[in-house]
Amino acid sequence: MIKIKIGFLGPHGTFSEEALDNWINKSGLGPDSYEKIAFPTIIDVINAVGKQIDMAIVPIENSLEGSVNMTIDCLIHEAEVMIAGEAVLPIVQHLFAKKSIPFEEIREVYSHPQALFQCRKFLMKNLPHAVLKEVSSTAEGANIVAKSPSYGIAAIGNQFLSKLYNLTVVAESIQDSQNNMTRFYLLSTEDKPSTGHDKTTLVFSTANRPGSLFKCLKVFAQQQLNLTKIESRPSKRILGEYIFFIEVEGHRLDEPLKTALVELKQLTGFCKVLGSYPV
Numbered sequence: 001m002i003k004i005k006i007g008f009l010g011p012h013g014t015f016s017e018e019a020l021d022n023w024i025n026k027s028g029l030g031p032d033s034y035e036k037i038a039f040p041t042i043i044d045v046i047n048a049v050g051k052q053i054d055m056a057i058v059p060i061e062n063s064l065e066g067s068v069n070m071t072i073d074c075l076i077h078e079a080e081v082m083i084a085g086e087a088v089l090p091i092v093q094h095l096f097a098k099k100s101i102p103f104e105e106i107r108e109v110y111s112h113p114q115a116l117f118q119c120r121k122f123l124m125k126n127l128p129h130a131v132l133k134e135v136s137s138t139a140e141g142a143n144i145v146a147k148s149p150s151y152g153i154a155a156i157g158n159q160f161l162s163k164l165y166n167l168t169v170v171a172e173s174i175q176d177s178q179n180n181m182t183r184f185y186l187l188s189t190e191d192k193p194s195t196g197h198d199k200t201t202l203v204f205s206t207a208n209r210p211g212s213l214f215k216c217l218k219v220f221a222q223q224q225l226n227l228t229k230i231e232s233r234p235s236k237r238i239l240g241e242y243i244f245f246i247e248v249e250g251h252r253l254d255e256p257l258k259t260a261l262v263e264l265k266q267l268t269g270f271c272k273v274l275g276s277y278p279v
């Protein structure tokens with residue numbers, strides 16, 4: 001039986017894997033019908049879609065810290081993939097060490113930059129002396145702590161890390177807000193057909209002239225289309241030149257979004273639809 005290969009940010013125990021496991025449970029995929037493959041960075045995950053893997057899951061934004069720029073930039077500039085779905089995961093962060101130790105004895109804390117940001121208040125209050133070390137994922141932080149001969153270092157990540165890396169929970173639920181959520185995209189080589197309750201992600205650039213962005217956004221307003229996200233990212237060509245990343249309600253092949261996209265393409269130098277997918 002051919003298995004669907006699904007990529008995620010590894011090693012095992014990341015929030016990306018947790019989001020993927022939840023999605024697999026909901027989608028009803030049988031245990032023999034898929035294979036999970038861990039990649040060392042988000043860029044590697046995205047660029048493997050359509051090559052070593054059929055699908056991938058990547059974080060796109062967090063309710064405390066905002067967009068995951070690495071994902072957005074890779075989708076804009078590098079990847080030839082389509083967004084085929086989304087998934088939201090509540091994020092609960094814990095502090096782990098090799099054994100139970102007082103906060104004063106923790107000299108370094110390893111985690112993904114998003115996770116460190118999400119726990120900023122806790123870290124400033126309880127571990128002001130500790131050096132924060134950014135690593136490629138929360139699970140990689142746990143891996144470093146588990147392998148280190150030192151007892152004075154800690155990692156931040158989800159509840160599964162203690163079992164996977166044989167670590168002790170030093171503090172529970174340390175994120176700055178109890179309502180901490182991360183949204184993930186499911187990537188594939190094709191997006192999804194219309195369900196009547198869809199969203200579309202697109203990127204475009206405008207001329208650097210008064211009213212250019214206004215004219216582009218007016219296209220959506222005139223069609224009564226609701227924008228659910230707008231972000232500007234550097235074009236990476238010239239300082240002060242931007243690419244706009246937008247999510248809008250509707251499917252790219254359904255009216256009124258279909259007409260809006262035709263009008264938008266006439267107003268923009270660069271316009272690319274990254275996919276339509278069920279909400």
Ligand SMILES: O=C(O)C(=O)C[C@]1(C(=O)O)C=C[C@@H](O)C=C1
Nearest residue numbers: 014015016059112114137138182
């Ligand atoms: O490091 C992880 O565990 C990840 O899956 C990455 C990531 C992210 O990039 O936002 C995913 C969810 C959390 O917000 C923290 C980290």
